[in-house]
Amino acid sequence: MAQSNAETIQSVADKVGVSTTTVSRVLNGKAETYRISKRTEERVLQTATEMGYIPNQVARGLRNKRTNTIGLIIPDISNPFFSTIARNIEINARKAGCSTILSDSQEDTQLEKESLRLLQGRKVDGLIICPVGEISAHIEPVLHKNIPLVIIDRYFPELDCTYVISDNYKGAFDAVSYLIENNHRTIACIQGRARTSVNHERVQGYRDALKKHGLPLDESLIIGESFGKKNGYIGAKILLNRTPRPTAIFSTSNLISLGAMGAILEEGLSIPDDISMISFDDQPYSDYLITPMTTIAQQTDEIGHIAFKLLETQINHEMNQDMKPRIERIVLPTKLVIRKSVKTLKK
Amino acid sequence: MAQSNAETIQSVADKVGVSTTTVSRVLNGKAETYRISKRTEERVLQTATEMGYIPNQVARGLRNKRTNTIGLIIPDISNPFFSTIARNIEINARKAGCSTILSDSQEDTQLEKESLRLLQGRKVDGLIICPVGEISAHIEPVLHKNIPLVIIDRYFPELDCTYVISDNYKGAFDAVSYLIENNHRTIACIQGRARTSVNHERVQGYRDALKKHGLPLDESLIIGESFGKKNGYIGAKILLNRTPRPTAIFSTSNLISLGAMGAILEEGLSIPDDISMISFDDQPYSDYLITPMTTIAQQTDEIGHIAFKLLETQINHEMNQDMKPRIERIVLPTKLVIRKSVKTLKK
DNA sequence: ATGAAAGCGCTAACAG
DNA sequence: CTGTTAGCGCTTTCAT
Numbered sequence: 001m002a003q004s005n006a007e008t009i010q011s012v013a014d015k016v017g018v019s020t021t022t023v024s025r026v027l028n029g030k031a032e033t034y035r036i037s038k039r040t041e042e043r044v045l046q047t048a049t050e051m052g053y054i055p056n057q058v059a060r061g062l063r064n065k066r067t068n069t070i071g072l073i074i075p076d077i078s079n080p081f082f083s084t085i086a087r088n089i090e091i092n093a094r095k096a097g098c099s100t101i102l103s104d105s106q107e108d109t110q111l112e113k114e115s116l117r118l119l120q121g122r123k124v125d126g127l128i129i130c131p132v133g134e135i136s137a138h139i140e141p142v143l144h145k146n147i148p149l150v151i152i153d154r155y156f157p158e159l160d161c162t163y164v165i166s167d168n169y170k171g172a173f174d175a176v177s178y179l180i181e182n183n184h185r186t187i188a189c190i191q192g193r194a195r196t197s198v199n200h201e202r203v204q205g206y207r208d209a210l211k212k213h214g215l216p217l218d219e220s221l222i223i224g225e226s227f228g229k230k231n232g233y234i235g236a237k238i239l240l241n242r243t244p245r246p247t248a249i250f251s252t253s254n255l256i257s258l259g260a261m262g263a264i265l266e267e268g269l270s271i272p273d274d275i276s277m278i279s280f281d282d283q284p285y286s287d288y289l290i291t292p293m294t295t296i297a298q299q300t301d302e303i304g305h306i307a308f309k310l311l312e313t314q315i316n317h318e319m320n321q322d323m324k325p326r327i328e329r330i331v332l333p334t335k336l337v338i339r340k341s342v343k344t345l346k347k
Numbered sequence: 348m349a350q351s352n353a354e355t356i357q358s359v360a361d362k363v364g365v366s367t368t369t370v371s372r373v374l375n376g377k378a379e380t381y382r383i384s385k386r387t388e389e390r391v392l393q394t395a396t397e398m399g400y401i402p403n404q405v406a407r408g409l410r411n412k413r414t415n416t417i418g419l420i421i422p423d424i425s426n427p428f429f430s431t432i433a434r435n436i437e438i439n440a441r442k443a444g445c446s447t448i449l450s451d452s453q454e455d456t457q458l459e460k461e462s463l464r465l466l467q468g469r470k471v472d473g474l475i476i477c478p479v480g481e482i483s484a485h486i487e488p489v490l491h492k493n494i495p496l497v498i499i500d501r502y503f504p505e506l507d508c509t510y511v512i513s514d515n516y517k518g519a520f521d522a523v524s525y526l527i528e529n530n531h532r533t534i535a536c537i538q539g540r541a542r543t544s545v546n547h548e549r550v551q552g553y554r555d556a557l558k559k560h561g562l563p564l565d566e567s568l569i570i571g572e573s574f575g576k577k578n579g580y581i582g583a584k585i586l587l588n589r590t591p592r593p594t595a596i597f598s599t600s601n602l603i604s605l606g607a608m609g610a611i612l613e614e615g616l617s618i619p620d621d622i623s624m625i626s627f628d629d630q631p632y633s634d635y636l637i638t639p640m641t642t643i644a645q646q647t648d649e650i651g652h653i654a655f656k657l658l659e660t661q662i663n664h665e666m667n668q669d670m671k672p673r674i675e676r677i678v679l680p681t682k683l684v685i686r687k688s689v690k691t692l693k694k
Numbered sequence: 695a696t697g698a699a700a701g702c703g704c705t706a707a708c709a710g
Numbered sequence: 711c712t713g714t715t716a717g718c719g720c721t722t723t724c725a726t
Binding site: 052054055056057058059061062067069072076077078079080083084086087090091094099100101102103104106117118119120121122123141229255258261262265283284285287288289290292 | 399401402403404405406408409414416419423424425426427430431433434437438441446447448449450451453464465466467468469470488576602605608609612630631632634635636637639
Binding site for chain 3: 410
């Protein structure tokens with residue numbers, strides 16, 4: 001560490017000619033409480049400013065058992081869906097005086113597990129995690145240690161834990177219903193990572209919408225295995241070569257849609273004339289795609305904001321040894337944003 | 348903090364029946380160095396695992412004056428350009444055993460300044476900062492305190508500091524030259540935030556390309572004031588209503604381009620038939636826009652990767668009290684990705 | 695109205 | 711081969 005910044009509370013105390021105790025009290029706004037003279041207070045404050053003294057948060061953390069730090073684990077921060085969430089979490093955390101340690105799990109459960117350990121070692125006051133989502137065994141211990149925790153985007157039915165998610169089921173149901181209302185009958189679904197709640201609910205919404213409208217379910221029209229672009233490309237490539245070709249694709253993520261568009265263009269087909277499409281996740285560019293994309297928008301800003309607020313509540317309870325706050329299960333509604341990627345077929 | 352996780356090195360030592368020193372040594376892989384018996388070593392290791400002991404990094408940080416933590420300040424983490432950089436930094440940092448504290452400055456110099464203070468208080472081992480970029484006065488002290496620092500994307504000529512940036516000048520020059528080669532003569536430029544190096548160099552590249560090809564410079568064709576979407580919309584709106592209308596727009600950011608596209612569509616015009624466009628920043632969706640966008644691609648993955656490596660070098664020098672490593676100025680080439688948004692005009 | 699001293703959990707001299 | 715002890719910078723109890 002830079003030795004020129006060797007300023008400690010001691011050096012401030014020396015300069016003013018008081019004890020470290022007094023400096024600490026003043027700097028923590030407890031001058032009133034300890035009835036420190038106005039004069040002393042002012043001198044301490046001024047000297048600290050002059051010296052450019054910055055309190056050592058590492059030492060404070062050790063002493064206080066509170067680091068004013070939260071951990072954030074995200075599967076892929078370069079995905080705009082997640083980075084928007086991260087942004088809102090960081091901004092709200094900072095407002096509350098908290099720093100955010102970021103960990104990108106790269107959609108890898110093992111890395112997620114390591115991050116969890118790492119962040120515990122760093123004594124974060126709480127954790128917001130968007131889990132890879134296939135298993136939850138590694139998350140349970142965190143819960144048992146009473147470390148404040150909020151899960152976002154994906155959740156685990158078996159885990160008794162506060163979460164903030166979108167209404168994926170209804171979002172998917174609405175989307176597929178919209179396709180059906182436009183007289184589509186052969187509707188494919190490119191799914192994301194299997195055994196995640198997000199995927200499960202979106203696919204279930206798809207199934208149920210078909211069922212509700214009395215359409216048969218063809219399992220071979222459900223294809224795919226990750227939320228990435230490549231998976232979208234591969235899935236669409238396969239679907240487009242089926243006979244009869246599906247008249248519409250329901251895509252379960254923004255990245256999948258991009259990949260699928262690539263495949264569709266490559267096959268010389270056009271949206272929505274040859275094939276209709278509807279995609280989860282609204283994006284700033286959705287309006288400007290070759291065919292403006294009809295999407296299911298999630299409240300990304302709100303997810304981050306709410307997640308942090310909920311975490312903050314838990315942290316404060318924890319610190320005050322209060323009764324544990326209740327477990328919150330927040331489900332945010334989605335919204336169908338209709339553009340031009342769905343064609344109304346003739347009956 | 349969760350008291351059930353009250354495990355300290357002491358508790359491990361007690362259980363094994365050795366001193367904390369021994370446990371510390373074993374856990375830090377110094378068993379060899381201190382010639383600790385294989386048997387003791389194994390027992391310590393096993394007991395620690397059994398107890399689920401996680402070393403307290405806050406205490407280690409205080410003692411070692413090395414926190415294995417870096418600070419990352421970014422103007423807008425939700426912008427895919429920055430989030431890609433952040434991702435690469437985090438991934439490489441973690442590989443090196445470093446955690447990343449993220450700070451979103453929201454393109455606000457004041458917040459950037461506060462983040463700087465905050466991160467110093469947290470005793471980060473080093474700092475990677477993508478500055479808002481108009482002024483550098485608040486960054487100088489960091490340099491003087493010998494805190495390892497790497498600046499990315501934007502830089503300050505007056506600051507003697509390692510940086511990693513794109514060759515913005517040449518990128519812009521190439522882009523505008525390409526327009527000129529396609530016989531465009533009235534080329535507008537929607538610029539970003541004034542008084543940032545990025546903007547300055549991109550605009551300079553624009554000017555010089557015109558000059559080099561013997562075209563007159565019309566200052567009123569340079570418009571705009573931020574890198575955001577809204578600025579692109581406003582800028583394009585104004586430009587489109589000029590007579591004669593420019594035949595091409597050079598847009599200095601991905602977000603500006605999106606906004607500009609909005610304005611162009613709204614005016615009922617099409618790219619490139621009515622107006623050509625070329626944009627800084629290649630994006631996963633660039634291929635799938637209404638008109639596939641011709642872009643100037645930056646090496647985003649490399650920026651993050653190189654920035655961390657450079658920071659790591661500085662940190663290691665600092666720790667070993669070596670001579671200061673030399674200041675590196677890395678300029679990465681850009682690449683023109685030709686798609687369909689530029690029309691070849693008749694001579 | 696202020697200070698002395700203990701201790702948060704860890705590591706590194708120094709000692710044997 | 712292992713342990714004792716001091717101390718990183720801070721806050722807080724207890725004392726005055």
